[in-house]
Amino acid sequence: MTTPTAAPPATPQVGSPVLNISIFALFVVITLIIVYRVSRGPRTANDYYAAGRSFSGPQNGIAISGDYLSAASFLGIAGAIAVNGYDGFLYSIGFLVAWLTALLLVAELLRNTGRFTMGDVLAFRMRQRPVRAAAAISTLVVSLFYLLAQMAGAGGLIALLLGVNDNPDSYFDGQSLVLVIVGAIMIGYVFFGGMKGTTWVQIIKATLLVIGTAVITVWVLGVYGFNLSALFEAANAGATDDLVNAGNQYGTSTTTKINFISLAIALVLGTAGLPHILMRFYTVPNAKEARRSVQWAIWIIGIFYLFTLVVGYGAPALVPGGTTAIENAPGEENSAAPLLAYELGGTLLLGIIAAVAFATILAVVAGLTITASASFAHDVYANIIKKGEVDSRGEVRVARITVIVIGTLAIIGGILALGQNVAFLVALAFAVAASANLPTLLYTLFWKRFNTMGSLFSIYGGLISCVGLILISPVTMGREDAIFPLQNPGIISIPLSFILGIVGTYVGSREVVSEQRFAEMEVRSMTGAGAAGAAED
Template identity: 70%
Template sequence: MNTNAVLNIGIFGLFVAATLVVVIRASRNTKTAADYLAAGRAFTGPQNGIAIAGDYLSAASFLGIAGAIAVYGYDGFLYSIGFLVAWLVALLLVAELLRNTGKYTMGDVLSFRMRQRPVRAAAATSTMVVSFFYLLAQMAGAGGLVALLLGITGKGGQAIVIAVVGALMIAYVLIGGMKGTTWVQIIKAVLLIVGAGVMTIWVLAKYGFNLSTLLGAAVDNAPKAGEKLLGPGLQYGATGTTKLDFLSLGLALVLGTAGLPHILMRFYTVPTAKEARRSVVWAIWLIGLFYLFTLVLGYGAAALVGPDKINAAPGKANSAAPLLAEAIGGPLLLGLIAAVAFATILAVVAGLTITASASFAHDIYANVIKKGEVEDKDAEVRVARRTAIVIGVVSILGGIAANGQNVAFLVALAFAVAASANLPTILYSLFWKRFNTAGALWSIYGGLSVTLVLIVLSPAVSGRPTSMFPTMDFDLFPLSNPGIISIPLAFLLGYLGTVLSKERNPAKYAEMEVRALTGTGAEKATSH
């Protein structure tokens, strides 16, 4: 595979060059904060839906799920189902209401009828934590991909590539803002879905477009797993604890999406609530189609490559899709899939960076530090750009430090934090008349703290050979994902904080309810 490194780098270089041209062209119309932070609300529902799919389908979706299906079969496909079902929560409970009540960030919605400064600070803190852990996983994943696809095995070489990915990410965000980042997401989503679709048709063609024949070949090529590859329990069915762990992970995945800041922020890039709803419908179709592709790709990798060869590769399960590409299409297809995988990481980290920097600039700088009175109309954009540089540098250093470590828990942590700290507060804000500032602070900070503590004390961090710190042992909490404990606890904390506080603002809730359900006043709220 090392002999193809030049080809892989060349194809990736073409993608970078093309997307940089697009970003520079998009930046010509970026003049105001609304342009930089919300793309001037100029995207249609279908365009934004494709961009959301680009944001959502990270390297974990493309490489991780295909690998999980190849090695664990049915249990791996449950990841796809969890990620997809999560969109129904976002569509039915959050998308339209959020677009009607917000301006640029999640903090706009949560602070609408509460004391602005403490709630915005809490929302920004949660946004930064979720974005940072998601970023860390993507950056460290870039190092792993390099080892697999370009044959760079030394830590120094991988560190250089992580730094290059980070530098490109900063360039996209500084030059293009949300508009440029959105176009990168759209291009990447099209490449990813088309690439996965071509591979799916190719694999099915090898088995006469008969899925049963493909599944039979996968079972035959996985002698250790055998028929278990087609049924539940291969990964999570060993003990009661592992079953509970899967339930906890599923809960975090299903509820976490509706609280992911970089997904929520996409709803502000469209002109109306109707377009926000259309964009989520488009995203569901595209993401659903992609996850059906992963079923064929995963079992195709098991049939044509085999779980043993996949586990022996540098990236283990993450190498399933690239190895399958090489098996069916040779070096050229491998190069194209390598470029798509790099593009996936690049696009997702750019989306995360713009979200975190926008939250800091809009919530912390403009509304907490400046108390909503920013005299210079360009100051918010300047602060967002500077924050993007800081976030980029920190994520590069974090990615280099975490390279080679078990980073799967970082993605799970991002979803768990989003489901625990963000979702209860969003739902209470939108639907509970009595909810107040104390309840918001209790649910955000409480959910955040509980999630972080339980993750640190979990086997994902210590106590096992696959842990981040395998030589240490402080895994006092038995589950790798804390969702089943932290999510209900965050809802409870939000309830207790509210009922123990005497603060009431029914008039402001009535205004928010009318705006959320009808969109009345939303355009006034979103004008700059």
């Protein structure tokens, strides 16, 4: 006799599902109208990939912060702080400091040297086909890792706000259905709006996110008389661990301490290798505006991450049941910020914050998707398959088809990643970006002897080692069965990629390296001379 499988327990419902969905639907309708209006006009590759280079530094800076402040920043980091305290705040510090690397090493140089993608920079003085293929593969892998985090955040948020069950006996349930809807909306943004429509969605989303988080921050501080010490004491009272002192997550053993160092390296170096951030530098008309973009982004992102400290500690302080209730809620750690909003402002504030969180996810996945599609269409299709003999409209058509494919993969991957902390998943994407992309970019820009073989060794070596270590780490195999003990492989894969770049350069030493092309790249990257010509369609 077969015992019937017990139905999963009903997910507790927070707030009003009708209100939550209504506010989110209003945001989607407004942004879709904006995307439609701004996307009318020329359909060249320059318009679709780089928005005609028509955005100012401040506009692009806000859009960059919209691209960067993802579900990991709003949901994941707040949850990590709520559960692990100081150790969770390390994510905020790492994500912010990373922008100094991007500002000092790549922002202006990349804008002066490239056209649409990272592959343009590498191909400037290397053999086109192999380095463009490597750059495209790296871009697609990093984008998919990042997409998993955003879609996982969407699933957890839906579970909390709509009382949708996650059925352990099936990969396709209520949360999965919602992920399909979110993915379809995202595909619509990118398919019709291109970079211009996506940028305006990110500007609107960044503005709403900072304002919404500021409201919660001021509200929480007001509850405790704007006294941080009182807030920390209340948070500790509602927590199962000491949230003020370090060590909850990364101080329990030698392995966790090494894992912290690995995480820090990945976060600080990863931003300068993230393809969807690098691509944003091409939407401004010149290098000066690229610098202004980063300066604006640093200010906005820095202020936001200070807000996450208050939001993170405010959740265990004010949510009934503290960290225990947060960890047991649908979405687990990722539910800390929405639960806090509900405790402060009830159904209305929760509905607004939920809409902001949805907007965050939609805007970031749109940015990632257009980056991945541009890399495939521009680097692989136009320059490898067609060898540059394709018109701009044909290239854009392939980019749109790629959007649909990548969006579908993101939905499938998001369903498989449900329940993971989104900040943690994004940290893995940073490790892959820092391992595969950053060493190659730096060598290309600054080392005269660097050649095609060196770039291939660096990209593929960094990519394979990073992803390979993730596959045999506790992330995928569990703590008991893991072969590689660290959750983040950056401490191994990033230095290895730098070393492999050197090894590959000397292995391919017979390759003729054009000193003239390097000199041209050096002048262009440092002064911007000739960059306008490279930007023309």
